[in-house]
Amino acid sequence: MNKFSFDLAATDGRARTGTIHTPRGEIRTPAFMPVGTAATVKAMLPGSVRETGADILLGNTYHLMLRPTAERIAALGGLHKFMNWDRPILTDSGGFQVMSLSDLRKLTEEGVTFKSHIDGSKHTLTPERSMEIQELLGSDIVMCFDECPALPADRDRIGRSMELSMRWAARSRAAFGDRPGYALFGIQQGGLEEDLRGQSAEALREIGFEGYAVGGLAVGEGQEAMFGCLDYAPEQLPADKPRYLMGVGKPDDIVGAVARGIDMMDCVLPSRSGRTGQVFTRHGVLNIKNARHQNDPRPLDEDCTCPACRGYSRAYLHHVFRAQEMISSMLLTWHNLHYYQQLMSGMREAIAAGTFEAWQADFHAARAQRDIDPL
């Protein structure tokens, strides 16, 4: 099969499970996509990321554009070969950096000019240039160039921003064209305003994309407000195409999003937290920095089968974290990614079996049962 397609296998309530087919392999949904911004999932070998169960990784247009540059990656055979990952890659367009690096850029109708955080040099990203870079990288799923505004923001600002993103979506589509086997995803904006989200969805459907993202969430609004938005936003998007919630989230955010009809998610949390000592387990968050772990011989999670839990005590993981040894980032990142992928496969099975509601009850019950306290 040499094309990009999405097969919906089952639904349970609003939750869905299925498969995205790409020439580079299948993506089982709901999918969690680890973030590999700079052509690496930090502290992990690609084979290890695959072992946790990941079907697809993220890369980033802005960061790779600055270093080592898209042209260099293309000359070296593309991003897959460059980073030794032969499965699908989704690249963010740089739209998120319009927000996260907001004091280093200037925004106009044409696009965004960034002042490099590395050497101060100027780089302009337009919808057209973002498409060009993502094609040079060889990205399987290309994201439209958008503006992701921080929340809270007033309705006027959100509306103007959304309209700009929709004009950029049309330009992105025109620049990308139609490339069999590759996908371009549109990104819905509109903040927490239902009607603006609806207008945005309408604009995207008119343009037509291989998948649709809910953008502009998890940017400061809180879980309750985000869920409120997800109660309508996914259903404003086409049901027969993948729905991608960008940048989310914590485990309970992910479960809530899947319950509301989301098929794909990405988040830096499991990998970044792996480097900052925050550990995700069935029973909630455990902070390996805490002094109370220094004599604890137990693994992070008795039932986890990841290398960190099979071979090492909390006391050891505490020690190597405090000593800033590299193995700390490696083991904790591995554990977190493994936990996230277990979460996803659990949800996929439950949705397929029609038992997702009971699965969610178990999920929340395990978190309420906090047996992560010291011995």
Next chain:
RNA sequence: GCCGGGGUAGCUCAAUUGGUUAGAGCGCGUGGUUGUGGUCCACGAGGCAGUUGGUUCGAAACCAUCCCCCGGUA
């Protein structure tokens, strides 16, 4: 032994030259981190000022004393 410099938070050091409740960075303790600027941010604990005595309304600061550290020198 003599000459010089120095002893302030666990560590490295400040303090407009005698004036309210002695500060910072790191470390320590605890949160936070959602399309990754290998981070960053927030809050907290921690001091009988080497010793003893003196001068003064008032001393980390001035004087004396002893103890310790560093450099030089015999």
